Amino acid sequence: MPHDAQPTTPNPADGAGDRRSFLTKSSTLLMAGGLAAGYGTFAHVAGRFLYPAAPRAKTWMFVADLGNFAAGSSMKYRTPDGARVLITRRDAKDDVSAFKALGSTCPHLGCQVHWEPQAQRFFCPCHNGAFDTEGLAISGPPKDANQSLPSFPLKVDKGLLYIEVPAASGEEV
Amino acid sequence: MSTSSTWWKERFPVPAGQLKELTNEPVPNHLRHWWFCLGGTPAYLFFIQIVTGILLAVYYRPGQSEAWQSVREITDEVAFGWFIRSVHKWGATLMIASVILHQMRIYFTGAYRAPRELNWMVGMLILICTLMTGFTGYSLVYEQLSYWGATVGANIMDSVPFVGSFMKNMLLGGEAYNSHTLSRFFILHAAVLPVAMLLLLVVHITLIRLHGVTEFQFPQDAARPSKTFNFFPDHMLTELMIGLVLMIVLSALATILPATMGPQADPLTTPEIIKPEWFFYVVFRWLKLFSGTAAVLSTGFILFVMFLWPLIDGWIRRRTRASELSVWIGIVAVLAIIGLTVWEAAVAH
């Protein structure tokens, strides 16, 4: 294959020099473009690979049958992800409105709240946030930001209570 | 523009002229011919393996209870996980194949001869590291063949006299595969061996630069004005082309023949057919032709001869007239390697 040992000086007298320098410039552009297109896309693929997966679909999970859930009582529930939820039954109505499911993660900066029976409130030890029985913030930084404890959707179907949580993924063992 | 470049030059005093001279090696004309690219190919693939390997390590979990599961998640759930894993797997295959072909090229063109004998030995070390990396890498998937292949391999190592038992214990972290083994394989595969290979590569390339690449004369090049051409940009562009072709080949292989998952390792059940990875078929078959110590000793002897080949070859050429003997030996060796590999691939036991 022929190879130019030295680049020829373009002679302005003949148009060949202009053509050659145009080709040279455009070939450099083509090369840059091709490299960017190829390796750039690969980098994009790697980026998608690294970025954590989108949140999973939600599913309805069985909690209890209504006959086994006394009015006025609470039940601790753990989601497939491991999050802690407190489910309370306010009255004896066999309707979903009698129930409330509150997560225990403080909306301020993510610490775990605990129930204080003496004060009838949920308390967060990190920055002294507090929430009432409905999960609404009553003092501390969460109150300033008008936040509440996360609430999980519930439904009652054929006398059974279900909670909507992110579906499990991977081996749940 | 000049102020910023002076700013840089003050803070980053790189001697540009010297650097250019250092890196812009004159590349002998024979390297225009494509089959001399077999050295750069594994080097480029090594780089690809490092990149894909790091990506995989982000999701891989070493540990007997989680390893297989994490590989399954990479293959089935992570975005493009199957692709990165398959590129890594095919990259390994191509890298080992090209390293072997490169070694054959060096052998048949006698590029190992004086004063380049030591570089051949460095290359042998790189070969061993590459094969070990392939071996440890496959063990990390913790499929049935990963576990049993590692067990059998370690036990073969055990039968090496004097140092065998020591080597096996160091490799497995115990007398047999146990809860420490997978971590050892992981550190070997992801840290120790890559760093070792990198250092050996630096030595390998430095020696080439210092000695200069062995020159060959091709008839069609005789008419050229110069015996060499520039690394920058000519050869560099050739390397870029090869790199892109390899990327396309890897993408195609990854899509058409992606990496799959075998059953998870079961320490209580040995599968009917245990085979190592394809690159060990020749050794596996060779060992099966002999018994016990004879097998290990003969393999050791062959490795020893391979290692010291430049010296042996030099000794032969000084003593006899058979200056082409090495070629014939090489042909026999290549045929034997191909034969033993195919034989092992064709049969179950």
Next chain:
Amino acid sequence: MTITTKKSIIGVLGFLFLLSLIFVQWHEVTRRAEEAGLSEALAVIPDSSKACYDCHKQKTPALVDHWRGSTHAEKGVGCVECHQAERGDADGFDHEGAFIATVVTPRDCSRCHVTEGAEFAASHHAAGGNILASLDNRLAEVVEGARVPFNPHAKSPVPVGSLTQVNGMASVQLGCMQCHGSKVALATTDGGTITVDDLKPGPDGKPTVTAALAKVQKDQHGRPVLHSSAWPNTGIGRLNLDGSKGSCAACHSRHDFSPRRARQPEACGKCHMGPDHPQKEIFEESKHGIAFRDRMSEMNLDAKHWVLGEDYSAAPTCATCHMSGNKKNGGRVTHDPGERISWTLRPPVSIPMDTDEKHAIVKELDPEKRAALVKDSAEAKRRRMQEVCSHCHTPDYVNGFYKQYDDLVVLYNEKYAKPGAAIIAALRKENLLTAPEFDEKVEWTWYLLWHHEGRRARHGASMMGPDYTHWHGMFEVAERWYTELIPEVRELLEKARHNGQKEAADRVSALVEGIMARPEHQWSGPQKN
């Protein structure tokens, strides 16, 4: 190659690389779309059952694996949810921090599966345990075995331990009761048993006669010992300690409680097979069974929603016609197969399934009284069944079949069943048969005629199995009648005449000969002796 050329080639290769990655991207998208439909749901172990799971994964790993594959596991229903017992339950015990009972009854399942439990409890399946008072029971308990244990008559080695007594009830326990259901019993310290009859449970399932509980034998772990005469048992009419009847696990085998399995003929075939009611064999012979075997993979058996005409239409299974939902009935499943059955083919003489409010068959013959009693007529039941048929078959076809079916049942009834029953009843009334059942040949003959061959003929007709209707059915009914029953009865009557029972024998003989003189029997000619 000039540098320019090289650069251009690199450019082109770069775009080819990009193309290959676009192909990779397309592959990824397709794969994700496929997986969205195929991804397996995963087991979630609720906190309450975590300890159970961890231990039993070592002790009974396959049991745990079965549960993991179930919908219960998907939804977070674990071990304690089903096995939990309340203080006061006869068979409850403390086990590793939970108060549980081994036997899970329909009462337990009904906590969540209310409708199914109620339908099942009203069904004939739940009444399967009633066999314990029937003739069949005598056959197994007395004729085949012995109601009281007896001593072995020589020293004989046994695999484990030594042989001291022979359990004469073994045939009932492993045979009849495994399909019909046992009476669950707790062992007592004095060697006896306690059953639902002793405990007399109230509506909450707890025993009202608590004195009996004091005698319950406990093992070294404090567990009440379930007597081996009645456990293990998943008979469909099992009489449980809490007063409920049946076992849901009879069809929905544990611990994966797979609806898929319950939809297939093999589930029913554990019991609905054999010489006396070969429904499974008849199904397999019939066109329905042939279609099912051929197209089973298209039946969508794994689907949660399994409605004929919507989710599948390839072929019917037992469940399709007798229980499952179909498009025309709004996908409504019933756990009471009796809802769609118009003839009862069980008794010696088949009668229509007009049932009263208690789901019992109305036997009243006076039309007015009958009409008042009947809550769900046989005709209504038949219409429900025909609703299923009509998904594949036109009305003419269906009606024509039912005429054929009715004709066969009536033929059997009128030619053999009613006359035969009358003859046997007459023999008994005239004291020409000994008191114990099954000690005379003619009793066996009559039993086999209606209980085996007669049922085979009727079932074969009901499910379009021609061979069972005829060769295994009516042919053998006829053979039994003409070559065995009638000659044996005549012989018996002859002996009776010589034994001083002449008048009685003559009266019965008049009945018999009157029957044999009927047009349908005339072909066999007069009595030959």
